[in-house]
Amino acid sequence: MNISTILDMAAEAFGDRIGVVSGGQRYTYAELREAAWRAARRFKASGAAYVALLDVNSPAAPVALFGAAYAGIPYVPLNYRLTPAEINKLLARVAPAVLVTSADFSGRIEKRADIEVIDRAAFLALPEGGDELPQPAEDPRAIAVQLFTSGTTGEPKAAILRHENLMSYIVGTVEFAAAEEDDAIVVTVPPYHIAGISAVLSSTYACRRMVQMENFEAAAWLDACRENSVSNAFLVPTMLQRIVDHLVDSGTQPNLPALRALAYGGGKMPLSTIAKAMQLFPTVDFTNAYGLTETSSTIAVLGPDDHRAAAASSDPAVQRRLASVGKPGAVEIEIRDESGKVLGPEEAGLVFVRGPQVSGEYLSLGSQLDADGWFPTKDRGYLDAEGYLFLDGRADDVIVRGGENISPGEIEDVLLGHPAVADVAVVAMPDEQWGEGVAAAVVLKAGASASVAELQELVKNKLRSSRVPQAIVFKDALPYNELGKVLRRIIRQEFVQKAA
Known part of the structure; x- marks a missing residue:
């Protein structure tokens, strides 16, 4: 299936439900699909090989993502925090392309004949352009999303995620239309990260309202949660730490009665931070989610019951699970030593993962899966006797x-x-x-x-x-x-x- 199916299902089941809130802008799921259709027509007419986005969170992100999917063109969100030279190097690698951006970033882009630049406001106001509905090709192996790695040790690699990878992840981890009409998730992760892609796809499949924030600040996050009756949130560890520090330093309580679930991931969470957060938000379900770009997001989860059991237990083996990333979801995980030997419980080594959501593939470099379909995450860690995964950091560290x-x-x-x-x-x-x-x-x-x-x-x-x-x-x-x-x-x- 093409990932545009996710938006089709949401628009047809709950077309009048608000899908995106961004400042003063509101889009129902029906309106979001219509905007994606208009975008798809523009993308196809351009003859572009890629659809790129250089912008902060806004409705343009889901419209471009789904519009590219309807058009059958890979979507490439770019890191707007890169230098102009780095941004233009990446643009040269995806040309010819349509680039959606805003006035904040357009000055960083060198003019090229093979890059068509569209301002965000104009993009979101595209005309209808005809009655014919975009019909994406039913090719599950087609590339849906291309994400550039950070490139800290060399030229950024282009990780590719195919429609079948992303659909396998969503269908395997999210229940369709699981959200109630009043449910909302606050989106703080940037659109160029796999967590940003996952937030759009999973929220749309659940038919949950997305409240977008351009930038993160602890007090503003708390205000956004209150004003929008946010029920769900995802934070990276430093964000949660700043929220905890803000509440402790100001001597205030969160006062977020609607907040029911808070997921975190993307880095090591200090035990003191999660313990304090659980005290400050005693009625909230906490989830630790571990995943990678190459695995279409989450592959292991430490759920709410695990958090509460670890916090309440006097058994050291159970207590320490609060420092784990939980158990694998719809994937297999094994630990190997440097020679490739599979290790047993409590034996630390290299983490390998296998499953249909795992792409493990880079443009030009090809698949990094071994003969049996296992992908080397390049993380180190171990499994305990109950199958909980503990990470020791990157192999390079x-x-x-x-x-x-x-x-x-x-x-x-x-x-x-x-x-x-x-x-x-x-x-x-x-x-x-x-x-x-x-x-x-x-x-x-x-x-x-x-x-x-x-x-x-x-x-x-x-x-x-x-x-x-x-x-x-x-x-x-x-x-x-x-x-x-x-x-x-x-x-x-x-x-x-x-x-x-």
Whole structure:
């Protein structure tokens, strides 16, 4: 099936229901489909090979996504936080293309004959253009979405998601029309991320109203939830941390009676943050969702019952599950060592995933699946005896000290247990004797203090001497990207410079 089927189903079942709220703009699902049809006609008439979007959250994002699907053209949302040079390099890779953008970003685009630029306002006001309805080709193997990776270690790779991957994910994880008429989800993740694509597809399939926010700010998020009676939300860990900090610092209560479910993912969630959030939102169902671009979003979930059971249990094996990403959904997960041997419970190694929603494919590079259909996520982790997945971080983040593999995550968890530590990132640093040593960047809580020796002693007592950071620096804040992932390469570079 083509992903445009999702919008067809919503428009035909609940055409009068509000689908998108963005500032003062409102679109019913019927209006959203009509706008997508108009967009599809424009896209097909252009002869473009791609439909690109360079913009913040707005109704143009779902209209362009579904319009491209109706037209049978791949949709490519671009990261508007990139430099002009980086943006134009990506545009050159998708030309000829139609680019939907706004005045905030149009000045960054170099004029090209093979890039047709349409302003967002004009795009959302396209004329009818005829009575003939777009008929997308029924090719489940056609490319629906192309997402460029961050490109932190080289040229960005173009991950491709086919219609069958996305439809498998949605149908396998979301119940059609499951939302009540008053249900609403606040969308804060940017449209160029897989979580932004997933938010549009899953919300439309559930027939849930999407309340879009251009940018995240804790107080504004709380206001948007109150004003729109938001029932569902998805946040990255840094967003939830800022909301918790805002409520604690201001001494206020959330006062969000409509909020029932809050999902989080996209990065490591400190246990102290989720524990405090569960206290502040005692009636809310929390869900930890783990997924990747190449897997069409979520592949493992720690559900509300798991959260409550872990928080209430006196069994350490159950308690620690609050630090897991839960159990696999409609996919298989296995852990392998470096040689490819499948490991058992509690044995840490590389995480592999298999299932119909898994694309594992890049343009030009082809499929990265092995002969049996398994995709290497390049995350490290382990499964417990009950099948809960615990992540240790990216394989590239592992510190190799004298031939011993050291996971930054286990050291970070110990340091975060210190009452003065608010945030921490552990990375490798150059070491003449061991090849790599352990280093830590630490952010202390306001008004709190801790010495380097004190933190080193804590790690030595909880773990062992090889895990003790040989260098610790105190910082006002750690560098994060907009999706809540700590930029370890920046921290590593600082220690490289210090060691030089």
